[in-house]
Amino acid sequence: MEPILTISNLTKKFGYLTAVKELSFTINKGNVYGILGPNGSGKSTTLGIVLNVVNKTSGDFKWFDGNTTTHHALKKVGAIIERPNFYPYMTATQNLKLVCKIKGVDYSKIDEKLEIVGLLERKNSKFSTYSLGMKQRLAIASALLNDPEILILDEPTNGLDPQGIHQIREIIKQIAAKGTTILLASHLLDEVEKVCSHVVVLRKGEKLYSGRVDEMISSHGFFELKCNNQDTLVKLLQNNSVFGKIKVQDTLVTAFLNEPMKSDDFNKFLFENGIILTHLVQRKESLEEQFLQLTDKN
Amino acid sequence: MFRLLNLELQKLLLNRTSKVLIFISFILPFFVILLSSLKINVFGFFTLELGELGIFNFPIIWHLTTFFASQFKFFFAIVVVSMIGNEYSNKTLKQNLIDGLSKKEFILSKFYTIVFFSFISTVLISIISLCIGLYYSSYNEISIIFIETNFLIAYFVKLVGFFSLCLFFGMLVKRSAFALAFLFILYILEWIIFGLFAWKFNSDTAEKIQNFFPLKSMYKLIDQPFQRIAMTKFPDKTNLVYDYAVHSYEIAIVLAWTALFIFLSYRLLKKRDL
Numbered sequence: 001m002e003p004i005l006t007i008s009n010l011t012k013k014f015g016y017l018t019a020v021k022e023l024s025f026t027i028n029k030g031n032v033y034g035i036l037g038p039n040g041s042g043k044s045t046t047l048g049i050v051l052n053v054v055n056k057t058s059g060d061f062k063w064f065d066g067n068t069t070t071h072h073a074l075k076k077v078g079a080i081i082e083r084p085n086f087y088p089y090m091t092a093t094q095n096l097k098l099v100c101k102i103k104g105v106d107y108s109k110i111d112e113k114l115e116i117v118g119l120l121e122r123k124n125s126k127f128s129t130y131s132l133g134m135k136q137r138l139a140i141a142s143a144l145l146n147d148p149e150i151l152i153l154d155e156p157t158n159g160l161d162p163q164g165i166h167q168i169r170e171i172i173k174q175i176a177a178k179g180t181t182i183l184l185a186s187h188l189l190d191e192v193e194k195v196c197s198h199v200v201v202l203r204k205g206e207k208l209y210s211g212r213v214d215e216m217i218s219s220h221g222f223f224e225l226k227c228n229n230q231d232t233l234v235k236l237l238q239n240n241s242v243f244g245k246i247k248v249q250d251t252l253v254t255a256f257l258n259e260p261m262k263s264d265d266f267n268k269f270l271f272e273n274g275i276i277l278t279h280l281v282q283r284k285e286s287l288e289e290q291f292l293q294l295t296d297k298n
Numbered sequence: 299m300f301r302l303l304n305l306e307l308q309k310l311l312l313n314r315t316s317k318v319l320i321f322i323s324f325i326l327p328f329f330v331i332l333l334s335s336l337k338i339n340v341f342g343f344f345t346l347e348l349g350e351l352g353i354f355n356f357p358i359i360w361h362l363t364t365f366f367a368s369q370f371k372f373f374f375a376i377v378v379v380s381m382i383g384n385e386y387s388n389k390t391l392k393q394n395l396i397d398g399l400s401k402k403e404f405i406l407s408k409f410y411t412i413v414f415f416s417f418i419s420t421v422l423i424s425i426i427s428l429c430i431g432l433y434y435s436s437y438n439e440i441s442i443i444f445i446e447t448n449f450l451i452a453y454f455v456k457l458v459g460f461f462s463l464c465l466f467f468g469m470l471v472k473r474s475a476f477a478l479a480f481l482f483i484l485y486i487l488e489w490i491i492f493g494l495f496a497w498k499f500n501s502d503t504a505e506k507i508q509n510f511f512p513l514k515s516m517y518k519l520i521d522q523p524f525q526r527i528a529m530t531k532f533p534d535k536t537n538l539v540y541d542y543a544v545h546s547y548e549i550a551i552v553l554a555w556t557a558l559f560i561f562l563s564y565r566l567l568k569k570r571d572l
Contacts, residue, residue, distance in 0.1 A: 014571075048571070048572075051395070051396045052396070052400075053392050053395050053396060053571070053572040055568075055569065055570075055571055071398065071400040071403075074397070074398040075398040077398075079396045079397075081392065081393075081396060085388060085390050085392060085393040086388070086390065086393070087309065087384075087388060087390055089312060089313050089314065090312050094308070094312060097308070098305065098308055099397050101301060101304060101305050101308070102305065102397045102398055102399050103397055104301075142397075
């Protein structure tokens with residue numbers, strides 16, 4: 001696997017506050033990464049450091065094989081930080097031309113990328129006349145201009161309406177499908193769950209987890225059950241070592257698995273013990289539940 | 299280098315406000331000089347023709363035009379501080395860096411722009427002075443025409459120095475209006491320090507020290523020409539004699555300040571978290 005970004009023991013202090021503490025992780029080519037963490041957990045600061053706008057206090061990071069300077073590496077990176085920043089008095093095309101000049105990209109890319117984000121008809125309107133959703137899409141077009149090896153998105157759907165969020169998400173999925181590496185920082189967990197294969201979880205500047213999304217918590221999922229004779233069911237489950245915690249909430253019984261079990265086997269087992277279910281769902285914890293467990297535990 | 303200049307020119311020339319200010323700061327002085335060189339008939343009472351006074355004679359014309367044109371530098375100073383202020387308020391500075399511009403390139407692109415406009419201004423002023431001079435001057439020998447063209451060099455250095463100072467203030471306070479206020483404060487501060495030295499020692503020493511201060515050293519490059527005009531009118535009055543020439547040490551002082559301001563701007567940006 002080809003590394004794109006390697007971060008080792010990165011630390012950033014703002015006065016007394018340590019925003020990022022001894023952070024290490026690696027971004028490999030072709031995966032979609034999410035950086036998760038509550039507000040103020042150091043996501044944006046970390047991205048700011050690797051993007052050359054925030055100075056690190058200690059530690060190190062290297063782009064690609066480590067032989068390119070950050071300044072040159074950034075020409076192969078596309079990034080959007082928080083809000084779309086452009087010159088309000090320039091049109092979309094003029095703004096993108098400026099980015100082309102900085103990155104050393106041919107102007108012919110401009111229309112191509114505006115097409116992807118659906119702004120081609122409005123390319124000669126001034127940036128100041130754009131809605132927030134359009135601004136954010138222009139920012140994505142700008143980040144894509146150089147056909148980047150990695151696309152970094154920091155809270156790309158922040159402040160957008162549902163349509164805007166949906167549009168941005170569709171665009172991200174399209175880009176990911178083409179094999180571009182993506183690093184997505186967000187506190188919206190369903191967003192990360194929908195597009196990311198790997199995840200880094202931060203809290204107060206420290207790494208809690210990094211790895212595949214589905215391996216984040218070693219759990220075998222749980223069953224959600226309903227039946228007419230609840231007490232018998234609960235008793236039966238409690239006496240079985242396959243199940244750990246049993247949760248009862250009104251008529252809904254939630255049984256957590258200690259080891260893998262298929263739903264058809266489980267159904268058969270209950271039927272043989274004289275229990276007929278009216279409701280059976282097998283689920284794994286959502287990323288949100290996993291995330292909350294992970295951040296609460298420590 | 300041209301890439302960086304090109305970058306900054308796009309930012310400036312697409313902005314209407316800065317376009318107007320650039321126009322004012324570079325075109326207006328030439329109109330003023332041009333108009334003043336024309337014969338003006340004041341309501342038929344008398345004709346005012348400054349050319350008759352001999353102020354458009356070579357070589358004094360170099361001194362006069364550069365002095366007057368440099369008074370208009372304040373308009374472009376507004377452009378310089380606002381080109382920094384806008385980058386901060388639009389957060390485009392951050393975006394430029396993320397897009398792959400290094401901090402050094404950012405400062406350089408601003409500096410090249412300053413040099414570029416100062417150069418254009420110098421070329422314009424030399425052409426117009428030459429034309430007016432050739433028309434009015436009583437002396438037309440090549441050697442006399444080019445004898446004091448070092449005023450043009452002084453003019454160029456003065457502009458670059460002053461705009462570099464504005465650039466530094468812009469980087470320091472991030473807001474255009476405050477940067478201009480700082481410029482004014484620096485002006486007052488220089489006089490206060492001058493006053494203190496004059497009080498402690500004497501005004502001669504104080505003035506020698508003051509000549510090293512940024513604003514004063516830039517002003518000193520091209521001394522006021524009025525006394526010199528008076529000198530030519532009354533050659534026998536020796537108390538009018540003063541040193542109006544452009545000295546290489548004066549240029550060196552301003553160049554040193556310029557280098558310092560650009561370096562400090564870079565240091566400031568490098569140390570700052572955006």
